[in-house]
Amino acid sequence: MHSTEPRIGRNAEQTYEDPQRASLIETASRSIAHGLEHGSPLTVEPDDYPEPLREPRATFVTLHIARDLRGCIGVLEPRRPLVVDVAQNAFAAAFEDPRFPRLRKQEFGRLAIQISVLSPAEPIDFQSETELLNRIRPGRDGLILRAGRHRGTFLPSVWEQIPDPTEFLEHLKRKAGLPFGYWSADIEILRYTTESFGSTSV
Template identity: 35%
Template sequence: MDKPLTDPEKTILLEAARRAITDYVRQGSFEPVPREEKSLNRRNGCFVTIKKNGQLRGCIGNFQSERPLFKEVAEMAVASATKDPRFYPMKEEDLTDFSLEISVLSPLKKIDAIEEIEIGKHGIYLEKGYYRGVLLPQVATEHGWDRLTFLKQTCIKAGLPTNAWQDDDAEIYIFSAQVFSED
């Protein structure tokens, strides 16, 4: 991530995400409004999290993007609303009460020692064979997890045993995120 987004830029992205979800659920399509701001046109990975009554309702993202950030945010917002396999696709009645959180990501960095993971600063991406799991930096903080619990929970998210992070063929990456929400 280059320089952090400004508050007005964050607002633009949150509004773009909300508009994309609403348009897609109501009309079956969406078209992000082009932006001229340099920071909104850089190629950053991002995750869009949808919450309803404070509970997770969808979360999907990419670590890398070939699209400008404003388009990537809109795409991930729609994917979170309609393609997260943990939830049914949002319907019109779901549009009345939900909140959004956006995480704009730094590039992944492979680590050799788990001591490099800083709770509250880093998210974890774990890869082992065909299994992959990711947890955003704010998840550990929200749940009050320590480093080992964070690693175990990332393994669970990947569909692996909780100690799989210790295996020789497990690869652990960290990343940071600029996280902002409507709340």
């Protein structure tokens, strides 16, 4: 039997009640199913949901099949109601992540969906890379890197694969299109936390 029981991510602080989490997971699943049938995300009416799900929040939706990444799309700044953001990002993770082909119908039943709701990002004050590394909180911080036209972010869940702060930062540089070992006084780093929860499969 497929489970849609909300599960708390390792770094999560529970703000949303379990029924609200379950509603968001269901919305993400329905939006992907709608995309398979109609080629567009599910249209969500925020007034049909409780107030906490109507507030503007930034989210990422991550998809896995048998623990292999199958898509991950999100935004870093709140610009639409939480439930709408989840519906849009779930569709985008399934069909618009450039790293993967569009999701196929035969894959849908094997999807595991994880939703990460982001806190507002805050800049980290530092004068050197060593000082920055000392201020990063492994396992808790999601990081946003900005350097000129280069941009990149890692969710806190990435610490599970890259637990060392130095390696974490170096891989984030690479994701942003910068070489390993790059450093400049113009680098900006912001941090955020997430409340993460999901389903084992749809």
